[in-house]
Amino acid sequence: MSKQLFSGSIGRKFAMALSALFLIIFLLQHFTINFTSVFSEKTFNELSHFMGTNPLIQFVMQPILMFGVAFHFIMGFVLEIKNRNARAVKYAKNNGAANSSWMSRNMIWSGLFILFFLGFHFNDFWIPEMNYKYIEVKAEDPDRYYDEVVHMFENPVRVIIYCLSFVFLALHLLHGFQSAFQSMGARHDKYTPAIEKIGRAYAILIPVGFIFIAVFHYVNSL
Amino acid sequence: MSATEGLNLTLKVWRQKSDKEKGKMETYQVSGISPDSSFLEMMDILNEQLIAEDKEPVAFDHDCREGICGSCSMFINGEAHGPGEMITTCQLHMREFKDGETIYIEPWRAKAFPVIKDLVVDRSSFDRIMASGGFVSVNTSGNTQDANAIPIDKHDADKAFDAATCIGCGACVATCKNASAMLFVSAKVSQLALLPQGKVEAKERVQNMVKQMDEEGFGNCTNTGACEVECPKGISLENIARMNREYLKSSIS
Numbered sequence: 001m002s003k004q005l006f007s008g009s010i011g012r013k014f015a016m017a018l019s020a021l022f023l024i025i026f027l028l029q030h031f032t033i034n035f036t037s038v039f040s041e042k043t044f045n046e047l048s049h050f051m052g053t054n055p056l057i058q059f060v061m062q063p064i065l066m067f068g069v070a071f072h073f074i075m076g077f078v079l080e081i082k083n084r085n086a087r088a089v090k091y092a093k094n095n096g097a098a099n100s101s102w103m104s105r106n107m108i109w110s111g112l113f114i115l116f117f118l119g120f121h122f123n124d125f126w127i128p129e130m131n132y133k134y135i136e137v138k139a140e141d142p143d144r145y146y147d148e149v150v151h152m153f154e155n156p157v158r159v160i161i162y163c164l165s166f167v168f169l170a171l172h173l174l175h176g177f178q179s180a181f182q183s184m185g186a187r188h189d190k191y192t193p194a195i196e197k198i199g200r201a202y203a204i205l206i207p208v209g210f211i212f213i214a215v216f217h218y219v220n221s222l
Numbered sequence: 223m224s225a226t227e228g229l230n231l232t233l234k235v236w237r238q239k240s241d242k243e244k245g246k247m248e249t250y251q252v253s254g255i256s257p258d259s260s261f262l263e264m265m266d267i268l269n270e271q272l273i274a275e276d277k278e279p280v281a282f283d284h285d286c287r288e289g290i291c292g293s294c295s296m297f298i299n300g301e302a303h304g305p306g307e308m309i310t311t312c313q314l315h316m317r318e319f320k321d322g323e324t325i326y327i328e329p330w331r332a333k334a335f336p337v338i339k340d341l342v343v344d345r346s347s348f349d350r351i352m353a354s355g356g357f358v359s360v361n362t363s364g365n366t367q368d369a370n371a372i373p374i375d376k377h378d379a380d381k382a383f384d385a386a387t388c389i390g391c392g393a394c395v396a397t398c399k400n401a402s403a404m405l406f407v408s409a410k411v412s413q414l415a416l417l418p419q420g421k422v423e424a425k426e427r428v429q430n431m432v433k434q435m436d437e438e439g440f441g442n443c444t445n446t447g448a449c450e451v452e453c454p455k456g457i458s459l460e461n462i463a464r465m466n467r468e469y470l471k472s473s474i475s
Contacts, residue, residue, distance in 0.1 A: 083400035086441030095300030099451035185467030
């Protein structure tokens with residue numbers, strides 16, 4: 001393998017795309033489990049209990065996920081800085097809208113918003129969860145998960161922040177999904193139109209689904 | 223405005239004496255510009271006006287004035303080669319502008335394209351990328367094989383030809399928000415990688431050209447697609463995907 005692979009521009013693009021696809025798959029899994037909370041408290045608790053206690057998930061998949069998330073953000077910042085440096089003097093007038101989408105030009109901003117959301121989200125769920133299991137070492141209650149989620153979405157401010165974050169997630173995915181395939185060289189007249197359609201559908205349906213879950217629990221709490 | 227009166231325009235032009243000195247936007251007025259004149263002819267009129275006023279004319283690159291040399295490198299009103307699709311600056315006509323309009327005229331902006339003077343930039347980084355691998359090492363000294371002796375799939379031949387229409391103007395770099403040269407490099411990699419004569423050196427070629435591209439200080443492609451839209455020859459993003467494949471394949475084999 002070439003030493004240049006991950007230090008070169010195309011290697012970095014490839015690494016960025018790989019971590020993006022990994023996060024896209026994770027997001028689908030996260031959404032699927034969350035969505036069960038809309039129609040079955042029992043199923044949601046069972047799935048959450050499994051995810052929260054299975055050693056393979058907790059000690060193998062979770063660290064891989066953490067690495068994937070951190071890598072995607074750090075690499076995103078590194079690339080942004082490098083790309084900004086590639087043009088020392090800016091244009092006095094630049095009409096970006098004439099040739100590219102807003103989403104594609106502002107991945108760093110949608111990404112940053114998602115990062116702030118993740119901090120907020122970790123503070124809501126992940127940190128209390130780690131505290132519950134590994135610091136306070138409380139006895140596992142397999143039925144606690146549904147009530148925890150419902151309680152979180154009683155707060156309208158939190159629901160608004162979550163919904164707004166999912167809009168930015170949609171904007172990020174609208175460019176990111178098909179872009180990941182292009183970066184890996186996966187482009188062909190036969191299947192690229194399908195990838196673009198699936199990408200658009202995914203970028204809209206998954207965030208809308210997350211918004212639905214948050215709003216559903218809020219409305220239920222009224 | 224009647225046709226005889228012509229266009230009255232305010233021009234904001236980047237002026238920079240040399241690569242050592244700082245530049246700035248200067249404002250000029252031109253009047254009576256025919257809508258049928260090309261943008262470069264309008265620049266000629268501005269320069270004649272400046273010379274008559276005993277001022278330094280604006281330096282800008284131009285050569286063939288028929289859209290094939292790729293010299294005319296102006297960033298006009300926020301777009302490489304100005305408004306309009308698949309054209310160079312010499313193919314841009316003043317009918318695209320309104321009477322009384324303010325037009326911004328800037329050089330290509332990229333660390334790898336330093337300004338030499340006014341609107342003229344140094345694009346020799348492209349030459350160095352080509353020298354690093356954009357060729358086929360065949361002896362052409364009188365005993366060249368007949369091209370038709372090697373059968374080539376029509377689709378591959380068409381794609382190679384499409385890639386070969388790149389004139390190396392640098393509009394892709396100028397328009398890319400990251401000043402990435404990947405459309406240019408991928409066109410050069412593709413036109414050779416698609417043909418049997420070029421396949422022999424395909425591995426080293428893509429590795430060397432990408433390495434040189436990175437060393438020149440171009441940015442990374444983030445797939446905005448702006449380059450494809452602004453390219454005067456319509457070079458497709460498909461070439462970038464092919465270059466990515468070629469590069470990844472050559473890195474692991």
